[in-house]
Amino acid sequence: MKLIRSLYISVRVWLALAGFTVLFVVAFALPLLLPVVQIGLVVFILLLGIETVLLFRVKDGxxxxxxxxxxxxxxxxxxxxxxxxxxxxxxxxxxxxxxxxxxxxxxxxxxxxxxxxxxxxxxxxxxxxxxxxxxxxxxxxxxxxxxxxxxxxxxxxxxxxxxxxxPSYLQMRQYELLAATNRLNELGIKKIRRIGHSMEFEQIRPYTRGDDVRTVNWKATARRTDAQATTLMVNSFQDERSQPVYCLIDKGRVMQSPFEGLTLLDYAINASLVLSNIAIFKQDRAGLLTFSHKIGQMVAADRKPGQMLRILEVLYRQKTQFLETDYEALYATIRTQIRQRSLLLLFTNFETVSAMRRQLPFLRRLAKEHLLLVVFFENTELRTLLDEPAQNTEEIYLKTIGEKFSYEKKQIVKELQQYGIQTILTAPQNLTANTVNKYLELKARGMI
CATH class of the missing domain: 2.60.40.10 (Immunoglobulins)
Incomplete structure (x- = not known):
């Protein structure tokens, strides 16, 4: 039985049997052909027997x-x-x-x-x-x-x-490697020109092209000057460290839309993992909070060696029924659990201005106590529709409706910025790069 279960007949055998059937029918009309067909059939059966022996004579072939x-x-x-x-x-x-x-x-x-x-x-x-x-x-x-x-x-x-x-730990490692070698621009991460610098002095080092001339240390330069050449020395300042950075992930129904197979929630989870790792690499403290109709899990901001593993495990086990989001519970939790001023990256989605205005009071309260960055998504399928020329009346109506939704997204950005709330409107596939860009920009400007 074991031999029979592991023995399979190829298509060639069925084609050969069909050919022999046709030849036997022809041989009925041409009797001289019958012996040749019979010999061919016997040879074919012998070949099948030889193949069976060759395949099964070795136990572990x-x-x-x-x-x-x-x-x-x-x-x-x-x-x-x-x-x-x-x-x-x-x-x-x-x-x-x-x-x-x-x-x-x-x-x-x-x-x-x-x-x-x-x-x-x-x-x-x-x-x-x-x-x-x-x-x-x-x-x-x-x-x-x-x-x-x-x-x-x-x-x-x-x-x-x-x-x-x-969640996307391969993407996390890729960003971590490029951050360690100062090559984040290869993934679309922009180099942010510093408006100023923190007051945390790090070291005195030789001048390199691109350094702020205001940081030249003339006393140190004078000590390094000899008869042949002058070496400019500059004061090097480091970014402020140990700033709390929290990723707030909305698990409500607005995050259920799929793009390229992944839901918006999974895009947000992948971006949160990468950003948390970059924040810890930049000596900040990374934390996490998930919420929907009720508060989910929270990881307090920290940069201990096991923090990334803790965040990874929490993100892996996230489950949701995509119900209506409760922003009031989110605000109450942040007010009681996050006492220090922090950077809050809120991953959510607003399709209309009215939907955003329903949550605006809670967003404004959060922005008063923390630096709030709202990240929401551009509809890439809608953008494809708007970029294609209309061919008939129906497509004109569709493009008009699409333009209305696209305009509302831009209105949401403007209205949030009026209240001092930082925003990112991004396509799902560009979420990670744009979020890391904004984090580095805020850090370079000393806003956190």
């Missing part, structure tokens, strides 16, 4: 292994690989089918390879999850054939593995 990380990064292309090793003494064409978790809804994961005797190969591919949670991988099915490719023997490996999909 093939080996495969799926290499998958212990956790996957949500919204990113995660690299996976399948290791193949041929133990047969002949060239083996193989077909590999990887049983992916049902969340991916993919039915095209079929890889083909050709291995020489004792050869090893690695098949590499990528997966992009769009939901956090646990993903259950099935078996790796390898169908091994002989060079004739009449029969297949199925091998199964990696019988089930559960992998957790976390």
């Amino acid at each position: 093939f080996f495969a292994r799926r290499d998958v990380p212990d956790r996957l990064s949500n919204g990113d292309e995660n690299p996976l690989s399948i290791y193949l090793e041929n133990h047969y003494g002949f060239i083996t064409p193989v077909e590999v089918i990887d049983e992916l978790p049902p969340q991916f809804q993919r039915r095209d994961v079929l890889f083909k390879a050709r291995l020489k005797p004792r050869e090893k190969q690695v098949i590499r591919y990528e997966l992009r999850p769009v939901r956090r949670g646990e993903y259950n991988f099935g078996a790796v099915n390898v169908f091994v054939m002989t060079p004739l490719r009449l029969l297949k023997r199925r091998y199964q490996f990696e019988q089930g593995k559960t992998v957790a999909v976390y």
Whole structure:
């Protein structure tokens, strides 16, 4: 029974049997052709028997292994690989089918390879999850054939593995690496010209192009001057440190809209993870607060070594029913739990001016006690509609309605800025870069 279950017949066999059927029908009219067809059928059956022996005479004729990380990064292309090793003494064409978790809804994961005797190969591919949670991988099915490719023997490996999909830690590492090497501009992070500087003196160092000439230390320059050359020395000041930075994530119904497979909530979660890591790298204290119809989880601002792991675990376990958001509960919680003036990055979404005005009293109260930055989203599909020319009357009406929604988004930005509330209106895919840009800008201007 085990042999029968692992034995598969290829399409070539069915085509050959169909061909023999046609030949037998023709031989009924041409009797001289019948012996030739019978001999061909016997040879074909012998070939099937030989293939069966070749495939099953070796107990472990093939080996495969799926290499998958212990956790996957949500919204990113995660690299996976399948290791193949041929133990047969002949060239083996193989077909590999990887049983992916049902969340991916993919039915095209079929890889083909050709291995020489004792050869090893690695098949590499990528997966992009769009939901956090646990993903259950099935078996790796390898169908091994002989060079004739009449029969297949199925091998199964990696019988089930559960992998957790976390918020975008790959993006977090990428930003952290570029921040450490001062190359954030490669990801669209702008260099902010400093209007001034903090009063925290760091060191005296040689002048480099781009330094503020007002920071030249003439006494130190005089001491470094010799008969041949003059070396300008400047005072170097460091950014103020240990400033609390909180990411406030709205889990209400306004964050349910999907863009490129991810909900706005997951975009906000990924951006919060990256920003928290950058804040800790800049010696600030990162914290987190989630809310919807009630207050969710809160992580107090800190920059201890385990803070990022704590934030990552909290973000991974976020669940919501996308109900109506309670901003009054948010304000009450912040007032009692966050006593020190902090930078509050509120990730939410407003579609209309009236929706924003309903929450404006609470936003203004928060802006009086903290530096509030409201981050909400531009509808990229609406932007695509507005950029395309109208072809008929219906499209003109649609573009008119789209222009109204687009105008309201801009009105929301202006009205919030009138009350001293910082804002970011961004496309979902640009959320992380724009948020980090704004954080560095506020920090460079000494606003936090």
